Amino acid sequence: MKKLNIFYYATIWSFIIGICCATYLNLINFIINFVWHVLFDKLPVPSQALPFFICIPFGFIIGILIKRLGSYPLTIEEVLMSVKQEGKINYHNWWKSLTLGLISLAAGGSIGPEASTTVLGSGMVNWLGDRLRLIAYSSDWKWNHFWDTIVSKKQLKKLPKFSSLFKSKLHQKVFCLIMVMIGVVGAAIVFKLFPEEGLFGIHHRHILWQWRYSMYVIIPLIVGWSFGMFFLWSEKWSDYFAEKITISPIIKATIWGIVLALLTLITSYALYSGEFQIVPFVHQALQISPLFLLVIAVIKTLSTNIGFSLGWRGGKIFPSIFASVAVGAAIAQFLPIMPVMCVAITVSASIAVILGKPLLTAILLILLLPIELAPVILVSAHLAACLTKVSYSFRQKNN
Structure with missing residues (x-):
């Protein structure tokens, strides 16, 4: 029964994580459009001057946040390196990547959303893995703890690794694949309900092979x-x-x-x-x-x-x-x-x-x-x- 509860718990949260990642990507486009086409749209200045009214003040804000919070968001390479060396990422700093990622993108920086999205997505997945460990080895966990997002570091140190929840590596891979697919479904629903113009897909064009x-x-x-x-x-x-x-x-x-x-x-x-x-x-x-x-x-x-x-x-x-x-x-x-x-x-x-x-x-x-x-x-x-x-x-x- 407990294993079934763990599966249900992982399924629901994987779905929510997919929704959160897709919502974040839509939020980026909304904020960029708001800053560049709504907030400053009525300024009595030529369009060529608009970047000076946006990029310079935002640059100052970015600098202040870097001085206070550090260099964020982490890059995809930094996330992969952290996972490789420590087997996890520090998801407790997710809000730093979210804040600086959104501000740099809103300011018109020549950067993509993939870095901050990777940090947030992998952080939520890492958090879910830790929650599953707590559930699996906790004797008093109940469904009323479902929305409890706090993870005790002291408790985690005493618990076995995530891989110990499975009989074999194959079971672990199958489980993770199912959860990823559920997350993709959650993201797809958001993109369907709130469509944004995108590039990804199967494109066709007649090619003249000469x-x-x-x-x-x-x-x-x-x-x-x-x-x-x-x-x-x-x-x-x-x-x-x-x-x-x-x-x-x-x-x-x-x-x-x-x-x-x-x-x-x-x-x-x-x-x-x-x-x-x-x-x-x-x-x-x-x-x-x-x-x-x-x-x-x-x-x-x-x-x-x-x-x-x-x-x-x-x-x-x-x-x-x-x-x-x-x-x-x-x-x-x-x-x-x-x-x-x-x-x-x-x-x-x-x-x-x-x-x-x-x-x-x-x-x-x-x-x-x-x-x-x-x-x-x-x-x-x-x-x-x-x-x-x-x-x-x-x-x-x-x-």
Whole structure:
């Protein structure tokens, strides 16, 4: 009977966690729209001046919060590292990631919601695992404790690990898979009830396979790989210089608010993650000069990495995809192959380098690009990963 209660408890809370994650993503879009199109919409200033009235004050607020709370939200890499080293994440600081994540996104930072969403989602899952341990090894637990969210650290230290709740690893994996699916159902219901324009899905497009031009595909592959390396180089040096600048985080974040506002005078694409801009951008990219497309890609890259290093933290996946699309569209104007194929190869190679995981890259991009290009995406991502390994080995030998 107790095992059945645990299953019921996990099922209900998994459903709630899915709802919470989807609600958070919708909340982000609502807040961005409120700040940029409602709150400051009636200001008697030109649209070009609006970023100065938003980015600079928000930068100051971000700096104050960083000084008081620390560098949040955590990145996906930091979450994975914590799980790998400690077997868990500290979900007690979830509100810090929520607060700084929302403010940085609302301010128009060139960052994605995936970082703060990962922190919140994994934190809730970790909390649920701890609650299940308490229930399993508690003699007085009753259903009236269902909404009790407090987890005693002292009690947890005395209890066996989460894996001890299952007879085997297979049972544990099946249980976790079922809970994940239930969470996905909860998220899907929210997205259905409160639909937001999104990119993910199965997209179709007729592809004209012109094999006589197949020799040209090496060009977007090399360019995409090179841009991915540039993105990583920018990330590395942005972090390096930010660490060398010994000034208050308040000044750092405010300075970036000023710089970000100035960058919008060149292109408005310096703002936001680019997630909801990719589709309209692709439709008009071929009407933009190749040189300006490269300028957009560089500004987006620097806006993401330098801003992150100066305190405007968040995800980098969608900004890097957007920047890679700009590069692919620029190259496509000089090649006889289909523009969408050129963009797909460029983006696949670039993101495979940035993420370092070709299969994950392929899965992500197959949900963004036409499904007919899946073989091209898979091959391009793996070739870029191989090229990275060869390049790394070559540098190691020379050093």
